[in-house]
Amino acid sequence: MNYKDIIIVGGGASGMMCAIIAKEKNPDKKVAVLEKQSRIGRKLLSTGNGRCNLYNINCNNSQSYHGSFSQKMNTVFKSCSVAKVAERFSKLGLVTHTDNEGRVYPFSNHAGTVLDVLLYRINELGIEVISSSKVTSVAKESNSFTVATENESYKCEKLVISTGSAAAPKLGADNSGISLLSKLGHKTKPFSPALCPIEAVDNTLLKSIKGVRQKGYASLFDGDEFIKTESGEIQFTENSLSGICVFNLSALIKTLNNPVISLNLNPFTDDYGQLLHTLKLSASAFKDRRISNYLDGIFVNKLGIAIMKSAGIKDFKKSVSALTKNEIESICDVIYDWKFKVKKPDDFNKAQVCSGGVIGDEINAKAMRSTIVDNLYICGEAIDVDGDCGGFNLYFAFASGIIAGENL
Ligand SMILES: Cc1cc2nc3c(=O)[nH]c(=O)nc-3n(C[C@H](O)[C@H](O)[C@H](O)COP(=O)(O)OP(=O)(O)OC[C@H]3O[C@@H](n4cnc5c(N)ncnc54)[C@H](O)[C@@H]3O)c2cc1C
Structure with missing residues (x-):
């Protein structure tokens, strides 16, 4: 031997x-x-x-x-x-x-x-x-x-x-x-x-923004219970949220019953009022633009459209002037608190x-x-x-x- x-x-x-x-x-x-x-x-x-x-x-x-x-x-x-x-x-x-x-x-x-x-x-x-x-x-x-x-x-x-x-x-x-x-x-x-992308339960919107990167905050919740926030660049893939800040939340998910990730993509961080004010100003300054271009000054176009879809906007050919006060508030809500139900990570190849x-x-x-x-x-x-x-x-x-x- x-x-x-x-x-x-x-x-x-x-x-x-x-x-x-x-x-x-x-x-x-x-x-x-x-x-x-x-x-x-x-x-x-x-x-x-x-x-x-x-x-x-x-x-x-x-x-x-x-x-x-x-x-x-x-x-x-x-x-x-x-x-x-x-x-x-x-x-x-x-x-x-x-x-x-x-x-x-x-x-x-x-x-x-x-x-x-x-x-x-x-x-x-x-x-x-x-x-x-x-x-x-x-x-x-x-x-x-x-x-x-x-x-x-x-x-x-x-x-x-x-x-x-x-x-x-x-x-x-x-x-x-x-x-x-x-x-x-x-x-x-x-x-x-651990340290892996987090797959969303519903990936319909993610598909359209595959490859987009945006700075923001990612917060993990178990139902309504807050667990942890991380900030940094969020990367959107075909069916997952990714990026270092998301990676750092991934290990925590396995113990949760109802994991949800909320993205805050507000350029003014926690200032909801300033975001709403900015959205109202652009709605009046750019009232003749198509709704599909409403958020172009803040986000890349396809991310803006995905946010608006998530806020319930359906007709993007209409002009911005057609947006109601409630619709603008809903868009503001999604930018500030964009919720994704997510799955527990199970793919060792991505970890x-x-x-x-x-x-x-x-x-x-x-x-x-x-x-x-x-x-x-x-x-x-x-x-x-x-x-x-x-x-x-x-x-x-x-x-x-x-x-x-x-x-x-
Ligand atoms: C894609 C990727 C990117 C990463 N990037 C970073 C980074 O930039 N920074 C960072 O800090 N961390 C990073 N990590 C994590 C980091 O690589 C690991 O934490 C680190 O390599 C762990 O070192 P280790 O020696 O414990 O294991 P490993 O480096 O995995 O080495 C274990 C070794 O043991 C061998 N082995 C296993 N079983 C047996 C056996 N039965 N008999 C003989 N040999 C065996 C394996 O073949 C392997 O060579 C990354 C990981 C991955 C997958």
């Missing part, structure tokens, strides 16, 4: 970083990464629309994280701050730039550059990467683990599970983390999609991350070590924690990989 001192199952963001730190600390030990895909770091290449938003300078608040491990995020920030992740990438030779929202990208704007610097260091350190090797079972004996792939069996003293979540199965993701960790006796929560994984209670966050199995470490998305959109998830993957590596 093949013996390694340290085996890392999963060569994604957290596993690669963990391997580098562990081998730097233990240069004489045999460190191996078992990866089920034909190469390591495949998901990383698709991150940030191919640009890889590798962390966010504001990753210092546990409020940006959700799930049972989120209470322990302050410990993670203490052990591995954003500055420490930044320093680590700088040591790897990566030059980065930061946008106005604190999102950090490689200077090349190319996710491949992030993977290149990680792979270079992995090769330089002599870390063994065993790809096309899906780990199918793990077992703990008194002082070692047996790790079986479809073709081989390995023994190791210390084991790291960094298998990620089930988000984006097309990039190789599955439920491995949950099944391997359950076999080792850990409690787990099933994965469910960037997942809620669920091994529950937080069973992990010592100072070392990313299991509290129930000796010499077992867990990092990245296999843990029940998911961050907001904007670099928060890769930060956690890298930071938890660094912490585990330092403690191996």
Whole structure:
């Protein structure tokens, strides 16, 4: 049987970083990464629309994280701050730039550059990467683990599970983390999609505005009960609401009975009176225009028409002067509070991350070590924690990989 001192199952963001730190600390030990895909770091290449938003300078608040491990995020920030992740990438030779929202990208704007610097260091350190090797079972004996792939069996003293979540199965993701960790006796929560577009129950109007983007506020309700608001660019797709602000609401929907998203596209934010005043002024200034062009000064034409349809306007060929006071008020209401009944996200292919994984209670966050199995470490998305959109998830993957590596 093949013996390694340290085996890392999963060569994604957290596993690669963990391997580098562990081998730097233990240069004489045999460190191996078992990866089920034909190469390591495949998901990383698709991150940030191919640009890889590798962390966010504001990753210092546990409020940006959700799930049972989120209470322990302050410990993670203490052990591995954003500055420490930044320093680590700088040591790897990566030059980065930061946008106005604190999102950090490689200077090349190319996710491949992030993977290149990680792979270079992995090769330089002599870390063994065993790809096309899906780990199918793990077992703990008194002082070692047996790790079986479809073709081989390995023994190791210390084991790291960094298998990620089930988000984006097309990039190789599955439920491995949950099944391997359950076999080792850990409690787990099933994965469910997070950071994904939210499908509307009725997509009739959305079809007509597919591709439109508009800044505004998206608020999540359970029936009439307010849950959370996010602001930013809302993107309309054929059947869904999308954009970062919508993504950040998606994980919350699964627990709701009657999820509704309300969009506030009011250019004057919360000032309903000013919006109504503006609509009345344009109704009188542009009374001879067709109704189809009534909102052209505020929204792209097809968005304006969809809003007016939602407000009950049917005849768009008439002139604006035909709009009644009630109709103008209804249009104002929709701009201010455009309600969409929405479905619970269920498509892992559209999700960037997942809620669920091994529950937080069973992990010592100072070392990313299991509290129930000796010499077992867990990092990245296999843990029940998911961050907001904007670099928060890769930060956690890298930071938890660094912490585990330092403690191996
Ligand atoms: C399209 C997309 C865009 C994203 N963009 C961003 C972004 O810009 N910024 C951000 O912060 N986050 C982003 N994310 C989220 C981010 O990619 C993940 O949070 C992060 O990759 C998690 O790291 P990880 O190491 O836990 O898992 P992964 O990176 O998913 O790595 C897990 C690895 O384990 C391997 N594996 C799984 N099971 C086994 C097994 N049984 N045996 C062997 N190997 C196994 C997998 O093949 C994979 O290589 C994005 C996600 C997606 C899908």
